Amino acid sequence: QSVLTQPPSVSAASGQKVTISCSGSNSNIGENHVSWYQQFPGTAPKLVIYDDEKRPSAIPHRFSGSKSDTSATLDITGLQTGDEADYYCGAWDSSLSAVVFGGGTKLTVL
Amino acid sequence: QITLKETGPTLVKPTQTVTLTCTFSGFSLTTDRVGVMWIRQPPGKALEWLALIYWDDDKRYSPSLRGRLTISKDTLKNQVVLTLTNTDPADTGTYFCARLYQGLDTWGQGTLVTVSS
Numbered sequence: 001q002s003v004l005t006q007p008p009s010v011s012a013a014s015g016q017k018v019t020i021s022c023s024g025s026n027s028n029i030g031e032n033h034v035s036w037y038q039q040f041p042g043t044a045p046k047l048v049i050y051d052d053e054k055r056p057s058a059i060p061h062r063f064s065g066s067k068s069d070t071s072a073t074l075d076i077t078g079l080q081t082g083d084e085a086d087y088y089c090g091a092w093d094s095s096l097s098a099v100v101f102g103g104g105t106k107l108t109v110l
Numbered sequence: 111q112i113t114l115k116e117t118g119p120t121l122v123k124p125t126q127t128v129t130l131t132c133t134f135s136g137f138s139l140t141t142d143r144v145g146v147m148w149i150r151q152p153p154g155k156a157l158e159w160l161a162l163i164y165w166d167d168d169k170r171y172s173p174s175l176r177g178r179l180t181i182s183k184d185t186l187k188n189q190v191v192l193t194l195t196n197t198d199p200a201d202t203g204t205y206f207c208a209r210l211y212q213g214l215d216t217w218g219q220g221t222l223v224t225v226s227s
Contacts, residue, residue, distance in 0.1 A: 002156060035213035037157075044206055044220050045157065050213025088157055090214075098173055099147070099159035 003028060004089050006102035013110045016079050020105045022072040022089035028100055032092040034072040036065055039086045039104075048087075049074060079109050112136035114146075114207050114218035121224050122197055128223055132190040132207030139165055139185050145210035146190040148181065151220075152203040162210065163190055197225045 005023040012018040022034065034052050037045035047056055049065035052072065064075045072091075076083055089102040118130035132146060139146060148160040161181040162170045171179050180193045190207060202225045208214040 037214070044217040045208075045214070046217070047213045047215050050215070054212070056212070056215060090157070090159075096173055097170060099162065099170075101149075101157045101159065103156045 002103040003093060003096070003100035004091065004102035006087075006089060006105045008103070009106045009108065011108040011110055012079055014079055014081060017075060017077045018079060018107060020074040020076075020087050020089075020107070022074070022102050024070050024072075024091065024100075026070060027095035028070075028091045028093040029067060029072055030070045031094060034065065034067055034089055034091045036063075036072075036074045037088045037090065038083075039088065045088060076107070081109050083107060084109050112209060112216045114209060114216060116205055116207050116218045116221040118205070118221055118223065120222060121226065123227050124198055124225055126197055126225075127193055127195045128197055128201075128225075130192045130194075130205055130207075130221065130223070132192070132218060134188050134190070134207075134209065134218075137209060137211075139163075139183050139188070139190070141165055143211065146183070147208050147210050147214060148190075148192045148205060149208060149214075150201075150203045150205045152200075155203075158203075160194075160205075161192060199225045201225045 036049040039045040052067040053065045062077045086104045093100045114134040145164040147162045163181045204220040206220045208217040
């Protein structure tokens with residue numbers, strides 16, 4: 001059971017928008033930054049969002065992040081088949097003194 | 111260009127100690143606010159944080175594995191070493207190291223460790 005809760009799967013049509021949620025608590029998302037990672041099968045995760053909403057320079061503007069209270073969200077607009085991957089959220093948990101990850105969300109582009 | 115690469119044994123027997131090395135280039139582990147983290151992923155499962163070492167040698171460990179993990183750095187060799195003692199088949203998975211700066215901004219390719227007799 002992961003400390004951060006993500007839906008196991010989401011899907012949306014090509015060209016549309018999808019939202020992936022990450023729910024936590026005051027000790028993690030509530031008071032620390034959230035990062036998001038994209039992982040294709042058999043490869044290492046790749047950072048797509050850090051500090052809740054910042055995007056590495058190589059990541060398209062189609063990817064955006066936000067946070068409110070103890071929940072964070074990753075939005076992907078203009079979905080492409082190449083976006084099909086697993087997505088993980090992560091944050092520091094001040095109570096556990098540990099990095100915590102969500103269980104991952106599998107994105108399917110229809 | 112920043113790169114990290116994990117090396118270590120692919121197969122270990124239960125109860126043995128496994129030592130994994132993360133060799134990196136393109137950055138220094140003496141730079142303020144930089145860290146190197148180890149994360150593992152059992153086959154078909156989610157990411158699990160293991161340990162973190164900062165530029166100032168501050169070290170943090172997963173509470174669930176505390177006592178079995180040791181992380182250390184060699185700044186001259188640009189390496190971070192993780193040891194995991196008393197291994198169990200449940201420790202089977204791909205082990206990644208990653209640079210922590212603005213998020214885990216660069217990851218190694220990972221190394222698969224199988225714990226089996």
